[in-house]
Amino acid sequence: MEVIQHPINGVIELVPRVFGDARGTFFESFSARLLADKAGIEENWVQDNQSISAAGVLRGLHFQRPPYAQAKLVRVARGRALDVVVDIRRDSPTFGRHTSTLLTAERANMLYVPVGFAHGFLALDDDTIFLYKCSDYYHPASEGGLLWNDLDLAIDWGVGTPNVSPKDEILPRLSELDSPF
Numbered sequence: 001m002e003v004i005q006h007p008i009n010g011v012i013e014l015v016p017r018v019f020g021d022a023r024g025t026f027f028e029s030f031s032a033r034l035l036a037d038k039a040g041i042e043e044n045w046v047q048d049n050q051s052i053s054a055a056g057v058l059r060g061l062h063f064q065r066p067p068y069a070q071a072k073l074v075r076v077a078r079g080r081a082l083d084v085v086v087d088i089r090r091d092s093p094t095f096g097r098h099t100s101t102l103l104t105a106e107r108a109n110m111l112y113v114p115v116g117f118a119h120g121f122l123a124l125d126d127d128t129i130f131l132y133k134c135s136d137y138y139h140p141a142s143e144g145g146l147l148w149n150d151l152d153l154a155i156d157w158g159v160g161t162p163n164v165s166p167k168d169e170i171l172p173r174l175s176e177l178d179s180p181f
Helices: 032-039
Strands: 002-005 012-015 019-021 024-026 047-053 057-064 072-078 080-087 098-104 110-113 117-123 128-134 143-145
Touching: 012 032, 047 057, 057 080, 072 080, 072 098, 072 117, 080 110, 080 128, 098 110, 117 128
Parallel strands: none
Antiparallel strands: 002 012, 012 110, 019 024, 047 128, 057 117, 057 143, 072 110, 072 128, 080 098, 080 117
């Protein structure tokens, strides 16, 4: 497994070895031991989520407040997605900065998103299957988020008018966020 450290401390891209032949491909999609040994990731994953999105669907930027905050391990099982994380840790030198990763089913790469980050993605292909491992259970009252097109974040999503849920259209801007991290 290749481990790629992102410019924002704690965000790690993981690229497994994919074995292929005339029959298809095989790769190890999850190994707690390998994550701990190669990347220092020792989360207790308790919930798996899956979404299927049409091209142009943007989901995010979401997080859960403590004590239900979640680290996430995300990947794409079909299609491609632009994955974006924003550092919302108040005392972090990279507070308010973001990093993005192209996740593809073909490459099988994953992104580790630690607690203290808002997370979102843009589906680039129809029927993109996006998988999330979460370190805590979903807790509706703990939901939080940031507005996907906040000018202060300056995220280049690569599209002018993505398909965004009404709930995500009214999330606060970074300047309005009282970060719980």
